[in-house]
Amino acid sequence: MAKSHVLLLFLYAAMGGLMIGEVGGMNHIVGKSLGWTIPQNASFYQDWAAPRTFAVGDKLVFLYSSGMHNVIEVSKADYDACTQKNTISVHFSGPTVLKLAKPGDHYFICGLRQHCLRGQKLSIKVAQGQVPVESGADSAKSLFSFRLVSVLLIFVLFMPI
Numbered sequence: 001m002a003k004s005h006v007l008l009l010f011l012y013a014a015m016g017g018l019m020i021g022e023v024g025g026m027n028h029i030v031g032k033s034l035g036w037t038i039p040q041n042a043s044f045y046q047d048w049a050a051p052r053t054f055a056v057g058d059k060l061v062f063l064y065s066s067g068m069h070n071v072i073e074v075s076k077a078d079y080d081a082c083t084q085k086n087t088i089s090v091h092f093s094g095p096t097v098l099k100l101a102k103p104g105d106h107y108f109i110c111g112l113r114q115h116c117l118r119g120q121k122l123s124i125k126v127a128q129g130q131v132p133v134e135s136g137a138d139s140a141k142s143l144f145s146f147r148l149v150s151v152l153l154i155f156v157l158f159m160p161i
């Protein structure tokens with residue numbers, strides 16, 4: 001009886017290893033439960049972003065209904081002035097999930113009517129080169145060997161002798 005409980009524990013640990021393997025970058029739900037909308041106060045999205053760190057490979061999740069809002073990545077000048085002179089990318093169908101591909105500053109606004117002027121704008125800084133492709137592959141490999149070791153351990157410990 002006790003032995004089977006320990007076995008379960010090891011299986012659980014091995015599965016934990018598998019699940020860690022599935023997790024890539026972090027998902028950031030912009031504005032948390034408020035989603036992507038006109039906030040009560042104009043600094044809401046900056047307050048949301050301030051304590052967070054963003055890395056290459058992370059995803060920004062903008063929760064909104066198509067037609068109600070949109071997501072436009074713009075230059076800093078457009079972000080500051082709520083204009084759309086140099087748009088980088090435009091997304092109209094909510095929810096919008098954007099993978100952060102490049103380090104540096106990124107600026108997003110809602111392009112509808114006065115939404116940006118009322119605070120529906122977000123600027124973030126993506127950390128410099130945290131996740132180069134090759135070290136990502138390395139950590140995947142080491143995770144794979146962790147799984148192998150876990151499975152071997154289970155066999156060695158619980159093989160009937």
Ligand SMILES: [Cu+2]
Nearest residue numbers: 069110112115
């Ligand atoms: Cu909007």
